[in-house]
Amino acid sequence: MNISIPLIVIIPLIAALFLNLFAGKNKIIKVLAFIVGLGLPILTLTTSYGLHYFGGHQPLALSNIANLSTYITNSSLYNLHPAITYAYTPIAKVFIFALGIVVFLSIFSYLNSENKASGPFLFMVFMATASVSALLLSDDLFNMYVFFEIAALIQTGIIIASSAKDNYETALKYMILSSIGGPILLLGITILLAICGSVNITDISLAISNLVHTPEASGVVLFAFSLIFFGWLYASGLPPFNVIKSLVYSKAEPYGSSVLQAMSLISLIAFIIAMFRIFGTLDIFKGVMIFISIASMILGVSMAAMQTDFRRMIAYLSVGELGFVGLGFGIGGNFAITAGLFQGLNEMIVTTLLFIGLGTVVYLTNTSDTRKLGGLIGKNTFMAIMILLGGLAMAGVPPFNGFRSKLMIVEAALNTGFPEIAVIIILISIATFFVFVKAFHSIFLKPQPRDLTFIRDSIPKSILFTVLVLLIICLILGLYPELVTNPISQSIGGLL
Amino acid sequence: MYELIILIIIIIVTLLSAILALVRTDLLEVAILSGITGLGIALLFQLLLAPDVALTQAIVGAGIIPVFLALAIKKTTRVDDG
Amino acid sequence: MILLDTQLLTLFTAGALIVIGIFAAIYIDNIIKKIVGLSFIEEGVNLFIISLGYKSGGVIPILLPGMNIKWFANNSAYPLPQALVLTSIVIGASTLAVMLALSMVLYKKHGSLSASKILNHESDMGDEL
Known part of the structure; x- marks a missing residue:
């Protein structure tokens, strides 16, 4: 008790x-x-x-x-x-x-x-x-x-x-x-x-x-x-x-x-x-998991690329990234499952960062249409850089946490004899990177449209602080992944 | 045999009112018919040796849900124009 | 006839209710009727659960004073599904209430209860805010 x-x-x-x-x-x-x-x-x-x-x-x-x-x-x-x-x-x-x-x-x-x-x-x-x-x-x-x-x-x-x-x-x-x-x-x-x-x-x-x-x-x-x-x-x-x-x-x-x-x-x-505990011994369990995860990743990135509303873009990216968790269970084995769950944790933190960080754009301009936005880097450079770093963490750029977990999944896929999955993961990461950088460019870097009006002048300090804390967590998890992977793999060891 | 006839009658009434509820155009009738379905299911629960569940289902399925539906219909429209 | 068995007949009823409900949820345009159909799915699943715990010729699973415990254990219906259904009924009712409240708000906004008018009027590609 x-x-x-x-x-x-x-x-x-x-x-x-x-x-x-x-x-x-x-x-x-x-x-x-x-x-x-x-x-x-x-x-x-x-x-x-x-x-x-x-x-x-x-x-x-x-x-x-x-x-x-x-x-x-x-x-x-x-x-x-x-x-x-x-x-x-x-x-x-x-x-x-x-x-x-x-x-x-x-x-x-x-x-x-x-x-x-x-x-x-x-x-x-x-x-x-x-x-x-x-x-x-x-x-x-x-x-x-x-x-x-x-x-x-x-x-x-x-x-x-x-x-x-x-x-x-x-x-x-x-x-x-x-x-x-x-x-x-x-x-x-x-x-x-x-x-x-x-x-x-x-x-x-x-x-x-x-x-x-x-x-x-x-x-x-x-x-x-x-x-x-x-x-x-x-x-x-x-x-x-x-x-x-x-x-x-x-x-x-x-x-x-x-x-x-x-x-x-x-x-x-x-x-x-x-499901893994109950149905893990079923023959089709792994196959179904891999299929649905890859479908989710590909659909997520390709639909995110078509969005003009950046909130929906982040939403599609985050839904697509969920596929990595299922992929870990689909590949099977302690290392792969740990990698998938670690990627899930990273995704949760990075998506929070992006939703709250890009929420400031709506806070300032009351629009989330990337075609109507531009030049916001002049408003708050620090915030723009933090959002860019968050996006890089999502795409899997070192030294952030997304890189660690994606690397672990790629390694697991190669070790278990699924080089195709490793290739797909790398391609998805590159596509995520491009989708994000394109949106970042159209929000922050391209010249500011004339008809863009601001309803507020500055971002609250508390949101800057929030995003900074989340970015620091991303960095810590990227440098010391053992903090999380050890307890997770210990738990998974008990389930296998 | 006697019980079986009652059971079959209840099942027929339940399913018939469920189907009727979906084809009628007057939405107030839909609310009442869904209440009859709920009551039929409550009676089935009673026959299936679950009296306490039957009581709850009779209150919720035959009382609360039709009243909710009727309130919603009062605030919106009574005719299904589609 | 083997078909005329209480458990089988109620399982069949539960299946029919689920099918009717799914059909209504997909094909019927009026939102109130769609919600009624969804409540049929819920009720069908509840009936399914209860009929699994049924024991032919058994007794209600309440231990009354004076009953032989061994006889009771052999002849009572399985009470666990019944306990689950009590929760499930309440969940179904609350979900229904929220959906009806939403449809009332949407009727005020659009002046119609037609799902095709209310739910599909915006493009899914997110062109607007």
Whole structure:
């Protein structure tokens, strides 16, 4: 029993409720959001690894009841998890800590650039933190489904709270897709429940590993896999959902988009780890992962190249980069999976940097159309350089973190005998580089159009600080990747 | 046998009202028919040995959802012109 | 007849509801009807889950005083799916409420409930802000 594991989910939930309660009282909201935002990363660091059984309902095997008859100790009931279990692993620690930082910096830049703090928006942000942390912690598929639905509602809420044009239409579209994706995921979970009699991932993976090779059951297992896979594609915005996902990112405020992309990245990771544990022994698992990841990467970069709205461009790039995580699982092996997850972490931080950094362009000019922009480097040179460095980190230029993780994936692909994948990764990185530099040129470097009007004169210091912190994190992870890769590979070693 | 006939009648009513709900043009009828579907499902839950779920489904599916739909229709339009 | 079995019939009903719902979500233009169709998908999945836990000739999974525990364990329906469905019903209702609220806002803006008019009027290539 480790009481601070559920606190990681409970504290943001309670904070969200209180923020809604104090709506209108600007000062209290600001102080509360600041304290909780700062406290969450600290809590993740101080919590020790372990399992938490809700209500103390642990498996019989752990209870040490004397004189149990053998027909109980020999059955699978002896190891069944009767209650919701939360597992705090090194992977969960790394990603929840990074999520805490992203959320804290998003809130920080939000509170400092808006005059009036909106209670509902902060409510959404903290609910988002709680729901995706629970996704990562939970060892229970139905619990994951519940938080998956909550996350879908929160994402809709963040779009509704923004002031972008056509945000309600996008929200309704996203809700309609989520009401198809959610039940389909639930159906997949139900079939697993019907096969195994439990919704606990540990129990299911134990049962499935025996069933997968029997011809009667393998068809049903494959069907369950395809249903859960569909729900996963929806949750993480891989194709065919990449269009709606990037639309969602571009309709939120910059600090909203940074939280949204962190949410979909963490739901991707939570579900891919669950799928890997349950279906990892299936023959088609790796092939499907590689296929969908490469499709996502190619579609992401090619659609980003066609955008004239830079927010949608970043959105497409970030959705495309998600493919690297799936690629790590598709290649297989500890090194490749670690590389994929490390790339996912880097992508989360770099995309936050780009969303918040380029959000200042909208803040200054109220437009995000690259054709109407230009010459903004004269406004704030420091910010422009930081955004350029962030873009380079995304494309995979040394010494930044993106370079490290992409190099690791290329190495893993070469070692396992997939030189084609290595070539594709390098080509995608080069294409990302070109797409980004083209957009950077048209926003910052090309001569300023005459009709460009500024609605504000300067960028708030707090956003400069936020972007600087994120850039420093990118640099640290680029120079000392062991900080993250060691705990991740330790966790993966436990799963393999 | 007697139970089976009841079950089949409930299933037919449920599915029929679900299909009718999607083809009628008066949206208020759609709300009521979806309520009938919800009630049918609640009865099926009862027959499937889940009385507490049946209670919840009867309240939500036959009460709350049709009322929500009717409120939305009141604020928008009653006719499906498409 | 083997088809006339409670569990099979309800599984069939659940499948039919899911198919009707997906059909409605894809082909029906009116947003309110689309949302009703989506709620049918939810209800179909709930029915599917409950019918998995059914035990033919069994009893309700509530242990009443005086029942033999061994007999009860052998004859009661499986209660775990029922606990899951309680949560799922509430989630479905709240999703439906949010969608209806959004469609009300959009009706005010566009004066129509037609999905093709509301959802497709902007170009997906992002030419505007």
